[in-house]
Amino acid sequence: DAGVTQSPTHLIKTRGQQVTLRCSPKSGHDTVSWYQQALGQGPQFIFQYYEEEERQRGNFPDRFSGHQFPNYSSELNVNALLLGDSALYLCASCPLGWTSGYNEQFFGPGTRLTVL
Amino acid sequence: SQQGEEDPQALSIQEGENATMNCSYKTSINNLQWYRQNSGRGLVHLILIRSNEREKHSGRLRVTLDTSKKSSSLLITASRAADTASYFCATALFQGAQKLVFGQGTRLTINP
Numbered sequence: 001d002a003g004v005t006q007s008p009t010h011l012i013k014t015r016g017q018q019v020t021l022r023c024s025p026k027s028g029h030d031t032v033s034w035y036q037q038a039l040g041q042g043p044q045f046i047f048q049y050y051e052e053e054e055r056q057r058g059n060f061p062d063r064f065s066g067h068q069f070p071n072y073s074s075e076l077n078v079n080a081l082l083l084g085d086s087a088l089y090l091c092a093s094c095p096l097g098w099t100s101g102y103n104e105q106f107f108g109p110g111t112r113l114t115v116l
Numbered sequence: 117s118q119q120g121e122e123d124p125q126a127l128s129i130q131e132g133e134n135a136t137m138n139c140s141y142k143t144s145i146n147n148l149q150w151y152r153q154n155s156g157r158g159l160v161h162l163i164l165i166r167s168n169e170r171e172k173h174s175g176r177l178r179v180t181l182d183t184s185k186k187s188s189s190l191l192i193t194a195s196r197a198a199d200t201a202s203y204f205c206a207t208a209l210f211q212g213a214q215k216l217v218f219g220q221g222t223r224l225t226i227n228p
Contacts, residue, residue: 004158031213031214033214033215033216035216035218039156040220041220041221042204042206042218042219042220042221043159043204043206043216043218044218045215045216045217048213048214048215050213055213056211056213056215058215088156090158090159092159092216094214103214104149104161104164105149105161105214105216106161107151107158107159107160107161108158109157109158110156110157110158112156
């Protein structure tokens with residue numbers, strides 16, 4: 001049983017460009033969350049998707065957007081990249097996450113984004 | 117912004133010793149979770165403790181939760197070199213979605 005997978009593993013972009021990161025949740029999971037982890041910091045919540053809708057959003061600008069597909073996979077898009085967007089982007093999934101407050105979240109290996 | 121603080125920020129002990137990490141948070145929670153992260157890779161879930169629980173065990177791990185003090189601790193007994201990693205606590209409050217709010221982590225180094 002595959003866990004949470006993310007692609008690509010690493011990515012280098014320049015300021016002003018746009019990037020799309022991808023995530024496939026663990027089998028049986030229908031809720032996907034995205035987190036940004038700057039170097040030396042804990043992860044920060046970007047948003048969570050369930051039933052193809054954004055259910056909750058953290059304190060991130062509109063440059064950060066997402067999408068969830070019918071197969072529960074998800075994309076994170078970041079427009080007009082800034083140097084400060086350089087970070088590890090983590091995807092997490094859980095089952096029926098929005099109906100329960102007691103589910104552990106399973107994290108993928110992350111995508112390391114470097115903005116030059 | 118981070119939910120709370122983890123203490124200490126860094127901990128270095130000898131193999132075989134016990135390691136204790138503490139986490140404080142600020143708001144009400146449904147549960148608190150501990151994660152491990154090796155060298156900037158993905159997070160590995162260690163243990164989840166619900167707000168109505170006070171203590172939980174999993175192998176060499178023991179977690180306590182004191183909701184009156186808004187604090188939790190993670191104890192790793194008989195540490196091994198493979199336990200070297202960063203450890204994060206994350207609080208969850210279900211409000212239509214389960215958002216995890218992480219601390220800044222404790223960097224644990226086990227010396228052989």
